[in-house]
Amino acid sequence: MFIKYGPLQFSGYHRVLVSGINNGHTIQFSSEGEEAIHPVVTGGPLKYLYRLEQLHFHWLSEHSINGVKFPMELHFVHVRSDLSVVEALGKRDGLAIISVFGNVQAEIDDFEPHVTEIMEYIPHLMNTGDRVSGVILDMTKLFSPNKESYYTYSGSLTSPECNEAVIWIIFDEPVYLTDAQYRQFGKIGVGRHNFRSLQKIKHHLVFTPGETRIHMPQIAVFFGDVIKLFREFFRKIGTFMSNGIKSR
């Protein structure tokens, strides 16, 4: 396996119009406005163009690298730009999720945490149902500093029976936040955990681009309670819809 489509190419992530919501499970920022102005990514393992639908957080990461979890994981959820969300869910390559780990670093001189801009909105999203809208974010600050080094595999959002609709791109270099910023997430009312219990799935083929060092990460993918995941799956679709992202 190799990365067929050259380097990843991002466009439109510098100024992204979003609305934020605490949906009771996570903090999510969804693209607002016409689909034509949503940021898009292509290249790497992606044959098509994918438009950004939403960004959400998990505190404790869902994936692990070499068995080690990170304090946080950001998921940038993209839909193939020639498809509606519903159509995309039925295709093997309908969704692309870019994952960035968040690590915590003590506040020291000249340490600039990556997440500062988005953190301004977190205090307004502490309780389920809280919303902010008309927010403009520079999402490039939330990307891993090294966008050339990532793992990628095809996986599913939900159960093994489900159509495998997601191309995962998992950057291995984290972004950083401060202790105080991380503690703020701990106070958010979304239940005790918003990551799923993980189980390693051995048959996923994981590969890294180009000449980056070859080591097999223990990419863990959630498995767990299928029923619960199904519910979450459909709730996610519901969230897409209720946020005005229309199917065509």
Ligand SMILES: [Zn+2]
């Ligand atoms: Zn997620």
